[in-house]
């Protein structure tokens with residue numbers, strides 16, 4: 001069936017989960033503007049009915065939303081699901097555990113797809129197994145449409161597009177400083193992190209993928225540039241005037257930005273350098289925060305490697321699947337990412353320095369993520385973007401159309417010129 005003849009524009013699979021409910025709420029509030037035909041999907045119709053009842057108290061027309069049953073363990077139910085929609089928007093994770101058959105079904109049938117995975121080892125498997133088939137069928141499979149990795153991926157694209165439009169060239173390097181930010185974690189995210197640790201423990205090739213800066217490039221065997229090594233310690237940034245440390249999502253986001261660059265055909269030069277760190281402020285206070293956060297992060301990852309400690313954290317400390325930050329905490333959350341980049345203008349021969357900002361109100365991993373994933377699904381369903389199929393990234397697929405959408409949805413994406 002052609003995409004335009006599909007019964008639904010968007011199906012949200014995983015609508016009963018913590019993040020899936022937030023995505024359904026976002027779409028319920030905004031879909032009227034699009035007149036989107038959409039449906040809720042999951043493995044349990046009773047739970048889906050409860051979600052639909054909750055939505056209908058906010059938006060009465062949601063009482064009519066169709067409910068579709070599909071289980072990750074039942075490939076036929078997934079084939080039936082994807083055959084009825086233009087776009088599947090999935091929050092069923094850990095994706096490495098539950099997501100493979102859905103990607104396969106979308107690639108086979110030419111159905112567009114977006115998700116929230118940050119599981120690099122799984123994305124590598126999806127690229128190897130389905131990129132060529134998705135190109136042939138026209139399915140646009142877009143991973144990482146949440147806090148990882150939209151601010152990074154679209155932030156870099158925005159900086160490079162500004163440079164191209166105003167100066168006719170590209171930036172030779174961009175650095176992203178994440179912070180300040182405030183946010184929590186859900187059970188699903190914790191389960192996904194644990195999944196990667198467990199897979200890495202069992203399989204050396206997974207460990208190699210997780211430390212490869214080009215793990216998601218079409219050809220992951222790229223020569224390594226020392227400047228692309230993820231920061232592992234506390235360091236003072238002269239250009240920002242702040243203390244910095246490792247950013248927990250850099251090992252995902254930097255790989256996604258590099259894949260975007262490769263899929264776009266290396267428009268920023270083969271020697272383009274991108275890096276990402278967390279920023280903690282200036283002076284003694286900034287140093288103290290950078291030191292304690294870096295030590296805490298290191299300790300957490302060491303604990304995850306030790307099986308008994310990992311089990312203890314899982315059962316006693318970390319949120320279980322279905323749990324996550326409260327509505328009040330989600331409301332108080334926010335993030336600000338600053339991007340600095342430089343290149344030479346081919347028009348004047350002069351050095352150009354750009355400063356960018358990507359920011360949003362609301363917990364980055366949940367409130368802001370629900371907005372980013374929903375707008376990604378709407379973009380796939382309604383924006384005319386000249387992309388063919390494949391296992392893609394937000395920047396290489398929806399690109400600046402998604403930046404414009406997210407701006408309209410209240411996110412900040414801005415670029416300023418700096419004195420050289």
Ligand SMILES: NC(=O)c1ccc[n+]([C@@H]2O[C@H](COP(=O)([O-])OP(=O)(O)OC[C@H]3O[C@@H](n4cnc5c(N)ncnc54)[C@H](OP(=O)(O)O)[C@@H]3O)[C@@H](O)[C@H]2O)c1
Nearest residue numbers: 016017018019072092093146147148186188189192321322
């Ligand atoms: N990138 C980001 O910024 C970001 C942010 C948030 C979340 N995430 C990711 O999103 C995913 C979901 O997180 P979450 O906290 O929302 O998880 P969650 O609350 O545990 O929800 C998981 C969902 O998967 C469904 N599910 C589980 N097994 C299934 C099966 N066999 N067939 C069909 N559905 C099944 C669950 O259905 P039931 O309700 O029936 O159990 C539920 O709807 C995780 O992978 C997480 O890492 C990423």
